[in-house]
Amino acid sequence: MDILVEQVRRQQPDVVYIQNMALGTPELISRLRPHTRLIVGQIASTLPTFIELPAFDVLISSFPHFVDQFRAMGICAYYQPLAFDSQILSRLGARKPHIPFSFVGGISGGHSKGIELLSDVAAHTPLQLWGYGADALPDTSILKSRHRGEAWSLDMFGLLHASQITLNRHIDVAGRFANNMRLFEATGAGALLITDYKDNLCELFEIGKEVLAYRSAGECAEMVNYYLQHPEEAEEIARAGQLRTLSDHSYSQRMEHTAEILERHLRQPALCQSLGAPGNISQDYQTLDAQSNMDTLSEAWKDPRIPQRQRSLVEMQLAELYSGQVNPIFKILANLLSAAAPEGQRFLEIGCASGYYYEILEYLLNRRIRYCGVDYSEGLIAMAREIYPNAEFVQADGANLPFADNSFPCVISSCILLHTINYLDHIRETVRVAQSYVLVHRTPVCRAGPTQVMRKKAYDVETVELRFNEAELVQAFISQGMLLDQAVQYIALPEQDQYEVSYRFRFAHSPRLELAS
Numbered sequence: 001m002d003i004l005v006e007q008v009r010r011q012q013p014d015v016v017y018i019q020n021m022a023l024g025t026p027e028l029i030s031r032l033r034p035h036t037r038l039i040v041g042q043i044a045s046t047l048p049t050f051i052e053l054p055a056f057d058v059l060i061s062s063f064p065h066f067v068d069q070f071r072a073m074g075i076c077a078y079y080q081p082l083a084f085d086s087q088i089l090s091r092l093g094a095r096k097p098h099i100p101f102s103f104v105g106g107i108s109g110g111h112s113k114g115i116e117l118l119s120d121v122a123a124h125t126p127l128q129l130w131g132y133g134a135d136a137l138p139d140t141s142i143l144k145s146r147h148r149g150e151a152w153s154l155d156m157f158g159l160l161h162a163s164q165i166t167l168n169r170h171i172d173v174a175g176r177f178a179n180n181m182r183l184f185e186a187t188g189a190g191a192l193l194i195t196d197y198k199d200n201l202c203e204l205f206e207i208g209k210e211v212l213a214y215r216s217a218g219e220c221a222e223m224v225n226y227y228l229q230h231p232e233e234a235e236e237i238a239r240a241g242q243l244r245t246l247s248d249h250s251y252s253q254r255m256e257h258t259a260e261i262l263e264r265h266l267r268q269p270a271l272c273q274s275l276g277a278p279g280n281i282s283q284d285y286q287t288l289d290a291q292s293n294m295d296t297l298s299e300a301w302k303d304p305r306i307p308q309r310q311r312s313l314v315e316m317q318l319a320e321l322y323s324g325q326v327n328p329i330f331k332i333l334a335n336l337l338s339a340a341a342p343e344g345q346r347f348l349e350i351g352c353a354s355g356y357y358y359e360i361l362e363y364l365l366n367r368r369i370r371y372c373g374v375d376y377s378e379g380l381i382a383m384a385r386e387i388y389p390n391a392e393f394v395q396a397d398g399a400n401l402p403f404a405d406n407s408f409p410c411v412i413s414s415c416i417l418l419h420t421i422n423y424l425d426h427i428r429e430t431v432r433v434a435q436s437y438v439l440v441h442r443t444p445v446c447r448a449g450p451t452q453v454m455r456k457k458a459y460d461v462e463t464v465e466l467r468f469n470e471a472e473l474v475q476a477f478i479s480q481g482m483l484l485d486q487a488v489q490y491i492a493l494p495e496q497d498q499y500e501v502s503y504r505f506r507f508a509h510s511p512r513l514e515l516a517s
Contacts, residue, residue, distance in 0.1 A: 108133025351416030
């Protein structure tokens with residue numbers, strides 16, 4: 001540890017990334033802290049009891065339930081699945097599967113439930129095992145007679161590469177979630193993977209087409225014997241699983257994401273310091289008369305003073321998010337979007353400002369997103385591109401979008417309609433570029449009175465704001481062929497006839513999803 005601390009002292013790295021958190025004792029963290037800007041820990045196993053989790057700046061885990069636990073403790077935490085290094089394939093040669101059914105992994109006393117499963121499966125299949133811990137097995141164990149020794153590094157990958165079918169099972173700490181290395185090592189090496197069913201397995205692989213999943217030892221054995229008798233079907237699934245791993249679960253992709261995460265957290269302190277105070281967000285409301293210059297007020301969000309002031313507020317909200325204080329408005333959008341834009345689907349945000357929802361939604365949805373942001377402010381789009389170089393941003397007017405019809409499965413109208421006098425044009429354009437869903441986020445409405453047009457100051461810049469008659473607003477979307485799918489009210493002042501609501505609309509021809517309460 002003295003050598004490690006001295007290396008860090010001399011190199012002064014931006015980040016110290018502790019892959020084995022059992023090494024991250026309070027003493028070590030305190031010694032490293034003066035010599036680096038960010039200390040990150042990664043964990044996907046039983047938590048060491050002596051580790052002080054809040055001592056880390058960021059935690060990364062492939063266990064979704066660990067991520068939830070860390071965030072509940074006020075710790076910034078990211079979900080990131082494990083992966084496969086595709087460079088290994090160049091060292092394995094052509095695939096010639098000569099091992100019918102294998103298991104490569106731990107068979108020690110710490111895997112008691114796994115040993116029971118392996119024993120039951122082995123009794124009904126030609127399972128062969130490689131792995132550590134066989135010395136602890138009783139001589140009467142069927143696993144003892146099937147054990148072929150230990151296998152590490154390239155030898156391990158060679159065995160997976162040579163297996164027609166290979167078995168996976170998770171340790172207890174994984175809970176309901178698919179997580180371990182073997183998911184990606186086995187599929188990446190080309191074997192047909194049969195693994196225990198987990199709630200999130202379908203997010204990683206298509207079950208039945210890319211991997212097989214069992215719920216009991218008996219079901220596992222039955223599947224194995226079927227596919228051993230139908231090798232062409234087995235090889236088709238194995239190829240699809242390998243293709244999925246190489247396209248979606250490579251370490252090059254994971255590390256690009258890790259780098260993006262770390263850059264955000266390295267950037268944040270300096271950015272907060274440079275931006276200063278946000279100023280007043282909304283004040284001095286006045287009802288507008290017919291003589292008001294609507295065009296000037298509608299252009300107010302292009303004011304060059306706004307980007308810095310608004311981003312200053314955003315950085316404060318991001319700091320709260322990463323300390324476990326999730327703004328309810330952020331959570332509402334994430335919940336509405338999760339069903340409307342499944343993983344891998346590209347979506348559009350109109351009125352994206354500096355693009356902060358790209359960062360927020362990735363964090364709350366626990367997945368990478370394919371995001372395109374649009375805003376008519378040159379200053380806001382320039383800031384968005386600088387802060388989020390990996391996202392897509394377009395400067396355009398929401399009433400005249402530069403996209404073809406039905407370009408995006410889901411479109412978010414993000415707190416933009418209330419600032420547009422020509423909101424019906426915006427609605428038509430929003431619906432035009434959407435395929436299935438439109439989310440209308442953060443919308444002020446009234447239910448008894450007519451739509452109101454007001455003048456206000458936003459970040460000390462005079463602009464316009466509308467409070468829509470809710471029935472009229474909903475009807476505007478219905479007239480474009482959409483149906484109201486869900487409405488989430490987060491502010492209600494009935495005595496003043498004032499409400500704040502986010503809506504999800506879907507096209508009438510789209511299949512209705514079962515909605516969470």
